[in-house]
Amino acid sequence: MEQIIKKINIPQKQVVLPFVKSVEIAVKSIKSRFFRSLITTMSLILAISFYSYIKTNSTVISGILVSQNKIAMEKLSTQGYELPVNGGEYTTSPKERWILFLSLLVCVVGIVNTQLMAVADRFREIGTMKCLGALDRFILRLFLIEAMLQGIIGAGLGAFAGAVIALLGSFIKFGSVAIEFVNVNDIIISIVISICLGCFLSIIGVLYPALLAARMQPIEAMRGRD
């Protein structure tokens, strides 16, 4: 017990949290709270897959219109799709857009809810970090990085799932016509947009809970018993 601890050269007057370290901590935190992260991510996966499904579907229908395949177009009409009358481009209907908007809104509310609970769960951890010298912005950054990672993973999964389901579904309904005339570029673009949208929603959802956590005084955080 007689070691003399080596004094290390500590740069003066500096409190830092390097970006790489923040990512490391965020990943660790997601991993060890896997179930909770999964629930947060789940609502994102569902909302984004719905978005991606609708977008891909509309790309498929545009493809069918281009093909001018009579049987497929007949089927589309009987299924209630409103096809443009004189060769115009197919767009999603106002009703679809409205439902999309609602689903994304519900998703954000869901994320805010789970993230608020996550923050309450972590009062003590946040307080401890602040006692060890963490600044408000470290805490904020940790939460934002976590949300970003969840956003990328959730939206990525959702976007692919939505696109694949839409393609498979229309292949089953309309046969090979549906796939042949699909504009691949459009589908890739819609997947990319979906992923960006997912990240955006995830960040929006975590913003308020994260600000709440970051502004907390260490002493308040300590009092919150877990």
Next chain:
Amino acid sequence: MKEVNIEELNMENLNNIVRVSRVKKNFNLGKTQVHVLKGIDLEIKTGEYISIMGPSGSGKTTLFNMIGGLDKPSSGSVFIDEIDISQLDAYELAWLRCRKIGYIFQTFNIIQVMTALENVTLPMIFAGVPDDEAHEKGMELLDIVGLKDRFQHKPFELSGGQQQRVAVARSLANDPAIILADEPTGNLDLTTGDEIIKLLKLLSKEKGVTIISATHDLKMINVSDRVVWISDGKIEKIENRDELSISLGQIGDK
């Protein structure tokens, strides 16, 4: 070793590392105002081992939080190294918590998602210490508290006493001048509590760290240089160790 440690220079020049001056603290509970601290004056010298004793509700934790810069007094001031800490901005306060003060809590407050070693190195990361140095020093500290071979364990794989030892190691990470321990033995059984107390005493002797501990564990008295008795928001008496061994001889002989 070429290094200028400003903190140490200050410590030599100024005898008092902590000075509490006419500190009052009121809490508003609805319409009534509760006077928790009613004017506390206290001077703590560098390297001292101080115990703040008192019954629950006497205000000792509140005082402890004031000294640690975790809470602000309603009036009066707390000086650390003759700097009034209520004048510090958020950044300077974070720096103070990171470098000057090591905290030990009754509830350990080990970060659950990190291993023992990561917990110990976290304050060093905040202090801007390079990874490998932090790692090396973290291992040294874990060695001192006797947990070197458990560095990769997560908190839930450690017992209460072991978690508290990780907390002790973590509090030492940036060579603080002060260690604040809020009832460090409160959640531990007698033997483990004893071990923690011995460890703290050893550190204060070997490294000259000032240890301030709020407690109602009488075992702490044995090792304290001075004991500050608080009751009803005021200092009742301050006893030095030599006086203590007379008045509490039977406990000391245990």
